Amino acid sequence: MKDLSVDKVGMIYELPKGGSVHALHDVSFDLEAGRLLTLLGPSGCGKTTLLNILAGFLAPTSGSVSLGGDPIDGPGQERGMVFQQGALFEWQSVAQNVAFGPRMNRRKKSETKVLVEELLGTVGLQGFGDKAIYELSGGMQQRVALARCLANDPEVMLMDEPLGALDALTREKMQGLVLKLWQETGKSIVLVTHSVEEALYLGDKLFVMAPRPGRIERVYELPFAEVGLHVDPRELKASPEFIEKREELLSLIWEMEEQIMGHEGAVL
Amino acid sequence: MSIDDVDMGEVHTDDVDMEGATAPTVAARSGPGALFRRRRGASARKTVTFGDASEVSGSPPWSVTSLVTLMAVWYLIKMGEEPIVNDRTFPSQRQTLDAFIEFWSDGYRRVSLWDHTYASLNRVLKGLIYGVIVGVPVGFAMGLSNRLRGFFDPIVELLRPVPPLALLPLFIVWFGIGESAKVNLLFFAAVWIMVIAARAGVLGVKGSKVHAAYSLGANKWQILRYVILPNALPDIFTGIRVALGVCWGTLVAAELTGTTTGLGATIFAASKFFRMDIVVVAIIIIGVIGVTMDLIMRLLEARLIPWRGKG
Numbered sequence: 001m002k003d004l005s006v007d008k009v010g011m012i013y014e015l016p017k018g019g020s021v022h023a024l025h026d027v028s029f030d031l032e033a034g035r036l037l038t039l040l041g042p043s044g045c046g047k048t049t050l051l052n053i054l055a056g057f058l059a060p061t062s063g064s065v066s067l068g069g070d071p072i073d074g075p076g077q078e079r080g081m082v083f084q085q086g087a088l089f090e091w092q093s094v095a096q097n098v099a100f101g102p103r104m105n106r107r108k109k110s111e112t113k114v115l116v117e118e119l120l121g122t123v124g125l126q127g128f129g130d131k132a133i134y135e136l137s138g139g140m141q142q143r144v145a146l147a148r149c150l151a152n153d154p155e156v157m158l159m160d161e162p163l164g165a166l167d168a169l170t171r172e173k174m175q176g177l178v179l180k181l182w183q184e185t186g187k188s189i190v191l192v193t194h195s196v197e198e199a200l201y202l203g204d205k206l207f208v209m210a211p212r213p214g215r216i217e218r219v220y221e222l223p224f225a226e227v228g229l230h231v232d233p234r235e236l237k238a239s240p241e242f243i244e245k246r247e248e249l250l251s252l253i254w255e256m257e258e259q260i261m262g263h264e265g266a267v268l
Numbered sequence: 269m270s271i272d273d274v275d276m277g278e279v280h281t282d283d284v285d286m287e288g289a290t291a292p293t294v295a296a297r298s299g300p301g302a303l304f305r306r307r308r309g310a311s312a313r314k315t316v317t318f319g320d321a322s323e324v325s326g327s328p329p330w331s332v333t334s335l336v337t338l339m340a341v342w343y344l345i346k347m348g349e350e351p352i353v354n355d356r357t358f359p360s361q362r363q364t365l366d367a368f369i370e371f372w373s374d375g376y377r378r379v380s381l382w383d384h385t386y387a388s389l390n391r392v393l394k395g396l397i398y399g400v401i402v403g404v405p406v407g408f409a410m411g412l413s414n415r416l417r418g419f420f421d422p423i424v425e426l427l428r429p430v431p432p433l434a435l436l437p438l439f440i441v442w443f444g445i446g447e448s449a450k451v452n453l454l455f456f457a458a459v460w461i462m463v464i465a466a467r468a469g470v471l472g473v474k475g476s477k478v479h480a481a482y483s484l485g486a487n488k489w490q491i492l493r494y495v496i497l498p499n500a501l502p503d504i505f506t507g508i509r510v511a512l513g514v515c516w517g518t519l520v521a522a523e524l525t526g527t528t529t530g531l532g533a534t535i536f537a538a539s540k541f542f543r544m545d546i547v548v549v550a551i552i553i554i555g556v557i558g559v560t561m562d563l564i565m566r567l568l569e570a571r572l573i574p575w576r577g578k579g
């Protein structure tokens with residue numbers, strides 16, 4: 001199990017038509033193995049940028065990131081990705097999608113088959129292996145994405161608004177699945193969301209990020225994810241502690257949104 | 269890892285039910301008397317359908333009507349002792365049928381109908397296949413590398429608008445008047461279409477798919493083979509269908525010189541002798557083959573790329 005370390009990371013996008021965007025400024029944190037970190041913040045505060053740097057798709061303009069002491073300088077399978085939607089391979093069946101990672105690594109077919117069956121069971125899709133991706137609902141597709149990510153047994157799972165495109169009901173159920181996977185596998189997870197409730201419910205650690213330049217505004221250590229699977233989620237989300245935190249975060253984010261609006265108003 | 273719990277079981281049953289809810293609408297179709305009723309099933313309950321793409325899927329009765337109208341107009345303009353259109357301009361249906369029977373049994377200019385058809389089909393397919401073999405890799409290169417994009421861009425953009433017929437004199441000088449000049453001309457007609465289709469297919473790949481594959485341990489070659497290629501297949505298929513049509517359209521130009529076989533050559537020769545009946549027969553044969561091949565392509569497409577448009 002490896003810790004994730006982010007050291008004074010800055011990211012400036014140079015725009016092709018001149019000018020630049022300061023997407024991240026001096027972001028530093030350490031994430032011990034096995035934590036579930038949620039990133040919350042208004043759109044444009046650099047959540048996706050940070051996740052892409054962790055995944056190794058982007059190199060930061062300053063600072064460094066490492067996993068278990070090894071610097072991250074490109075994509076690697078110890079850091080799995082789950083995207084919002086549309087990242088599954090629709091030309092392959094459900095089982096082939098899940099088997100993609102092991103196949104790229106030329107793992108034994110018989111072993112992979114067993115693994116795929118097991119993972120489909122884990123995400124609640126047993127018996128769906130032969131289905132085509134486009135035959136599944138949005139929620140089921142995200143289950144496939146989670147299973148595909150798990151198939152390579154990554155150290156960290158990076159998720160960019162994985163439940164963002166789902167309807168409210170499916171989303172609640174999928175939150176339960178994320179918690180279940182986290183607790184059963186003990187993997188580190190970094191999950192981006194712009195739902196306050198989701199960030200609170202899933203995160204055992206939460207960063208509120210702020211824009212212009214993108215930075216970590218506030219850090220929370222939260223108790224809800226730990227107990228989330230053992231109590232009724234609706235009850236938990238209706239508890240006074242949860243509501244208090246939720247309102248606190250909501251007003252914080254509102255304030256930021258106001259500032260952004262004010263800023264844009266001034267520009268206009 | 270424990271295999272699932274009751275909660276999870278419930279979740280996907282729900283999901284399945286939601287999917288299933290759309291199914292019955294398809295079943296409530298046609299039946300006698302429904303021939304000219306276009307709006308059926310659930311869509312009959314829609315109050316506005318103009319501009320709704322899901323409502324426009326064609327109408328077999330109207331297609332039949334269109335063919336019947338075409339035949340009726342053809343019949344009308346050739347009706348009576350003094351038809352509106354004389355025989356030197358356009359043959360009657362009777363003459364066309366006779367010409368077809370003559371063509372079928374005796375051939376034209378001592379070459380049988382089959383040999384003419386085979387010669388043309390052979391050239392079109394060869395030109396098309398070479399076009400695919402060359403066009404797809406070039407299109408891929410243009411979609412994957414800045415340098416190759418830069419290199420091929422002027423060539424493609426300059427040559428693409430050139431009508432193949434304009435190149436015929438050059439091709440005859442370069443390749444002689446034999447088969448290769450003809451196939452090369454058809455290749456020329458097909459290749460740019462394939463380049464552009466393949467390039468569009470590569471550029472259409474979602475960044476998140478490629479990123480997902482990298483994170484799953486794929487190398488560049490595997491990305492190309494298992495992500496970019498399948499992702500580009502629908503576009504390549506469309507390209508092949510378009511190129512096939514264009515190749516048939518270029519056939520007469522390709523068979524203009526140096527051969528007495530082929531449907532294009534037949535049309536050209538027959539028109540010099542004012543055998544409009546033969547010309548029309550050859551045109552109809554080309555049309556029918558074209559439609560048939562497009563149908564075959566569509567069936568292949570449904571089998572080979574069922575995910576088309578569902579990403």
Ligand SMILES: Nc1ncnc2c1ncn2[C@@H]1O[C@H](COP(=O)(O)OP(=O)(O)O)[C@@H](O)[C@H]1O
Binds near residue numbers: 013015041042047214
């Ligand atoms: N490739 C890029 N080029 C230029 N600017 C970008 C690029 N990607 C993101 N940005 C900008 O960087 C900021 C942060 O973006 P992003 O990381 O996508 O935020 P979030 O995911 O929190 O919405 C935004 O202002 C966005 O416009």
Ligand SMILES: [Mg+2]
Binds near residue numbers: 047048049
């Ligand atoms: Mg984002």
